Amino acid sequence: MTSIPRSLRLAVIAGALVGAAAAIAQQAPKPENLIKWRQSAFQVVAWNSGRIKSSLDSGYNKEQVLKAATAIAAIANSGLGSLFPAGTETGKGWHDTTAKAELFANSAKFAELGGDFGKESGELVRVVSSGADAAAVKDQFGKLQKTCKSCHDEFRNAN
Template sequence: MKNRVKQFVAPTLIVALFSAAGLVMAQQAPKPETLIKVRQSAFQVVAWNSTRIKASLEGTYNKEDVIKSANAIAAIANSGLGSLFAAGTETGKGWHETSAKAEVFSNGARFAELGANFGKEANELASVALSGDANLVKNQYGKLTSTCKACHNDFKSKD
């Protein structure tokens, strides 16, 4: 029961933090560097959890770790990430210089499409993770990372 509570609480807390940030943003316009920091932080959390899933798939499979990581990714994917790419954040520095290409801001339809794909595949990964079937998780993880790659190819400057 404790694990179920933890699996629910962590992603819920992440979503609540993003929702609270959105509420604050609606009440007062945040500085562009604040938005850039928040989005950089969100994508770092996604990357960290993705790395945990990959490590489990390549090593000793740990169902509980995969479930936790998949739930965290799904929570962030569904938290309204697109709103962190607001006007005024095309350039600038958060924790580091933004790597968002100008196309994020000029091709909003494609950016929204890729964001929706990310959310869909993240939700499916969270669902598949519950099965404990490493092969199903590996297949769905591949679909998820393909959505990441598609967005990076179109909208992220190369490091």
């Protein structure tokens, strides 16, 4: 019977330690970090929505609207729902969470509204990219804003 060389044994032990360290490092984020991340994501959405509204109200700038719409669509389709796991119903990120408890009890409805947000944000990018006039962009932006309002009405406490 041949013995295992010392260098191979050390490599196996080192590999096991690295694997254990990686498993520890991949622990779930703290609830307050998840709340901060989702609050930050929605602040970016709000800022870009303001940019679109401003452009539509004061002389349509297609390039600026496209940049803002693209940012919103990226966030809307990034898996925002994963920032709302159980355990984040209450707590503080940058400020107290405004998510209602109903959001965590009705994940199917929340996912449906999130899907609508993703769909309408992608459609806004398509409309702007197509060269549509400001009226068509404004119409699609209104549809996007309705998805935000629907979710807020259902799942967000007033500040």
